[in-house]
Amino acid sequence: MNTWTIMSYELRRLLRSRSMLLNMFLLPLVLIFLLGSSLSGVMGNGKDSTIEPVNVGIISQSGEGLASSAMVASFLKTPEISKIIVPLEVESRKTVESGLRSGKYGYAVVIPANFDSEVQSGGAAKLEYILGKDRTDNMVVGTVFDNFLSSINAKQAVALTLGPEALTAEATTSGDHALVTLGKLSEGGMTYTASQFYAVSMMLMFLLYSGLTVTTSLFNEKENHTLFRINSMPVTGSQLFIGKMLGVGIVSIFQCIAILLLSHWFFGVDWGNRPGLLLLFCLLMIIASMTLSIIISLFSKNLAGARSLITVITVIMTFISGGMAPLPESWVNSVGVYTLNHWAMQAILRMMLHSGLSQILPNLAVLSLICLVLFSAAVISYRRVGYHE
Amino acid sequence: MSLAVLTDVVKRYNDKLTVDHVNVTIQAGEIFGLLGPNGAGKSTTISMICGLLKIDGGDIRIDGLSVSANPLEVKKRIGLVPQELALYDMLTAEENATFFGRLYGLRGKLLKERVAEALAFTGLSDRAKEKPSTFSGGMKRRLNIACAIMHRPKLIIMDEPTVGIDPQSRNHILDSVKALNKLGSTIIYTSHYMEEVAAICDRVAIMDKGHIIACGTEKELRERVAQEEKIVIKAGQITPELIHELKLHPRISRVDVKDGLIELYLPSSQGELQDILFIFAKHEGIIGSLHIEEPDLETLFLSLTGRTLRD
Numbered sequence: 001m002n003t004w005t006i007m008s009y010e011l012r013r014l015l016r017s018r019s020m021l022l023n024m025f026l027l028p029l030v031l032i033f034l035l036g037s038s039l040s041g042v043m044g045n046g047k048d049s050t051i052e053p054v055n056v057g058i059i060s061q062s063g064e065g066l067a068s069s070a071m072v073a074s075f076l077k078t079p080e081i082s083k084i085i086v087p088l089e090v091e092s093r094k095t096v097e098s099g100l101r102s103g104k105y106g107y108a109v110v111i112p113a114n115f116d117s118e119v120q121s122g123g124a125a126k127l128e129y130i131l132g133k134d135r136t137d138n139m140v141v142g143t144v145f146d147n148f149l150s151s152i153n154a155k156q157a158v159a160l161t162l163g164p165e166a167l168t169a170e171a172t173t174s175g176d177h178a179l180v181t182l183g184k185l186s187e188g189g190m191t192y193t194a195s196q197f198y199a200v201s202m203m204l205m206f207l208l209y210s211g212l213t214v215t216t217s218l219f220n221e222k223e224n225h226t227l228f229r230i231n232s233m234p235v236t237g238s239q240l241f242i243g244k245m246l247g248v249g250i251v252s253i254f255q256c257i258a259i260l261l262l263s264h265w266f267f268g269v270d271w272g273n274r275p276g277l278l279l280l281f282c283l284l285m286i287i288a289s290m291t292l293s294i295i296i297s298l299f300s301k302n303l304a305g306a307r308s309l310i311t312v313i314t315v316i317m318t319f320i321s322g323g324m325a326p327l328p329e330s331w332v333n334s335v336g337v338y339t340l341n342h343w344a345m346q347a348i349l350r351m352m353l354h355s356g357l358s359q360i361l362p363n364l365a366v367l368s369l370i371c372l373v374l375f376s377a378a379v380i381s382y383r384r385v386g387y388h389e
Numbered sequence: 390m391s392l393a394v395l396t397d398v399v400k401r402y403n404d405k406l407t408v409d410h411v412n413v414t415i416q417a418g419e420i421f422g423l424l425g426p427n428g429a430g431k432s433t434t435i436s437m438i439c440g441l442l443k444i445d446g447g448d449i450r451i452d453g454l455s456v457s458a459n460p461l462e463v464k465k466r467i468g469l470v471p472q473e474l475a476l477y478d479m480l481t482a483e484e485n486a487t488f489f490g491r492l493y494g495l496r497g498k499l500l501k502e503r504v505a506e507a508l509a510f511t512g513l514s515d516r517a518k519e520k521p522s523t524f525s526g527g528m529k530r531r532l533n534i535a536c537a538i539m540h541r542p543k544l545i546i547m548d549e550p551t552v553g554i555d556p557q558s559r560n561h562i563l564d565s566v567k568a569l570n571k572l573g574s575t576i577i578y579t580s581h582y583m584e585e586v587a588a589i590c591d592r593v594a595i596m597d598k599g600h601i602i603a604c605g606t607e608k609e610l611r612e613r614v615a616q617e618e619k620i621v622i623k624a625g626q627i628t629p630e631l632i633h634e635l636k637l638h639p640r641i642s643r644v645d646v647k648d649g650l651i652e653l654y655l656p657s658s659q660g661e662l663q664d665i666l667f668i669f670a671k672h673e674g675i676i677g678s679l680h681i682e683e684p685d686l687e688t689l690f691l692s693l694t695g696r697t698l699r700d
Binding site: 001002005006009012013016017224225226228229230231232233234235236 | 439440441461462464465467469471473474475476477478479480484488489491492493494536537
């Protein structure tokens with residue numbers, strides 16, 4: 001009964017603190033919105049990109065336009081390429097440069113005089129590219145023409161070394177079947193959006209911060225001398241401790257549910273297809289963060305020291321787990337597996353991608369083990385250090 | 390009947406004895422004062438009585454129960470008013486009292502009645518719905534008391550409850566202590582204000598450096614001091630020779646010189662005044678004034694320790 005009393009009054013006090021409510025409920029949502037919307041260009045929007053046809057200015061140095069090169073003309077007429085490139089013959093370099101600046105053309109290609117005859121006589125296939133203003137258009141058209149030149153040069157090399165028969169043989173072996181099959185990141189064939197990524201990252205970071213609420217509560221009880229009074233009452237240490245933890249834990253669960261629901265309603269964040277498992281991961285994160293904070297609090301002399309340490313740990317764990325931005329393969333990424341965030345974040349992202357249980361359960365096992373270790377360490381620390389003024 | 394019995398109680402911090410073999414018996418129904426300067430060991434003793442600190446030696450029994458063996462049962466019988474304000478600023482006065490009342494095991498209608506009773510007793514009924522942050526220092530002190538008395542404990546321990554408050558609130562608290570005692574509670578009252586202890590306590594123990602150096606009723610303690618009187622002389626000219634000769638007097642046990650005043654301690658001034666005046670005349674010492682001080686607890690503490698309570 002004492003545990004219930006302590007828990008209910010802890011809840012009452014926490015819910016009356018405006019600054020705490022703002023930090024716990026409003027700040028994560030604002031960050032999810034800001035990061036999700038501002039970084040959507042970097043992270044993608046969860047859908048495959050479609051390539052729009054690009055107007056490509058074609059200039060022939062011989063002044064004959066596309067007619068100067070049958071090879072280039074036939075390449076541009078193939079159905080696959082005509083979906084991507086719209087060739088527009090231009091008379092002069094000056095005109096095409098002006099068109100590139102104004103956006104009339106997305107890219108320009110200069111065909112050298114005698115391109116075809118040069119290639120047929122065994123010379124290297126070379127074209128001049130003039131890049132436009134759009135990075136994606138430049139990349140797409142550049143890749144198309146690079147492939148065209150590579151293909152010609154490769155065929156030329158084959159003909160020179162193996163003879164013209166080898167080219168004929170190569171043509172008969174290639175069929176209509178696709179040479180490349182596109183793989184998918186997840187079983188469900190989906191990718192996550194920036195909003196989804198930062199919703200997970202920010203929620204986990206703020207759940208880690210729930211440990212800070214525990215620390216503040218434990219130290220406030222000391223600094224207000226109410227701990228001294230409670231210890232003089234018929235209340236056991238475990239009743240006091242469990243009551244306080246339950247109070248903070250319930251607020252953290254409210255916080256977690258609020259982030260899940262509000263981010264879904266307001267920003268359209270899809271949290272995946274396993275709500276039960278999602279809540280379980282959140283609960284484990286809350287337990288882990290609270291027990292970690294208890295250990296730090298028991299060994300800290302004052303609130304300022306404990307707060308600083310917890311804040312630093314939280315920010316570092318969020319960063320090296322790739323929570324601020326997906327990290328490239330490096331030692332930082334390797335260290336990330338030792339963070340709480342890593343296991344929860346990867347699991348929740350997989351849930352968002354509708355991955356199978358086999359991809360999620362190992363993370364659940366590791367996170368549960370971490371919680372068990374931290375919980376045991378907190379119990380041992382409490383027994384050794386105690387909680388008194 | 391004894392309500393609290395402290396037998397050879399010892400508390401050590403590292404190797405230092407903070408409470409050194411303290412033996413005290415407090416009778417049911419009395420107001421027992423614990424007087425001593427800061428650092429004397431009063432708060433440590435109280436913390437051990439309340440089960441807040443482990444006893445390193447000896448035993449404390451409250452209402453026949455050992456604190457070490459039955460801490461929770463003992464705590465039910467005690468109401469502690471801590472020296473520091475122990476209140477939640479986020480809760481109203483009524484909520485503070487209700488919270489602590491629930492922890493003392495009160496529930497439902499009884500809890501409501503007792504909360505209202507405690508707030509009325511401390512004169513805070515009309516401020517029940519307000520938060521302590523809006524209260525004056527004296528009101529906070531009264532709420533601090535209200536939160537400790539709702540379960541009508543057999544033993545109420547008040548640790549310096551009047552520190553830093555105005556005289557009006559101080560009087561209110563002292564009246565409350567007497568009223569609580571009349572309602573049946575035994576009270577342990579600690580203070581370093583000698584006048585407070587003398588005004589309300591039935592018996593007083595004086596602590597210094599972890600020891601009980603004197604214990605008894607105020608009358609008994611005064612009689613003990615009365616065996617040694619203090620004569621205070623304001624002298625115009627104090628020479629070393631004068632002081633030396635006063636010290637040589639066989640009946641004078643101690644001579645102190647402070648701010649132009651000579652303080653003489655001796656068993657009785659009767660019959661010795663003439664000698665003292667003769668010594669002054671011999672050394673051409675001019676006496677501005679002379680008075681014999683009434684012995685009090687401060688004098689007793691001074692005579693026992695050589696220091697004042699506020700040193």
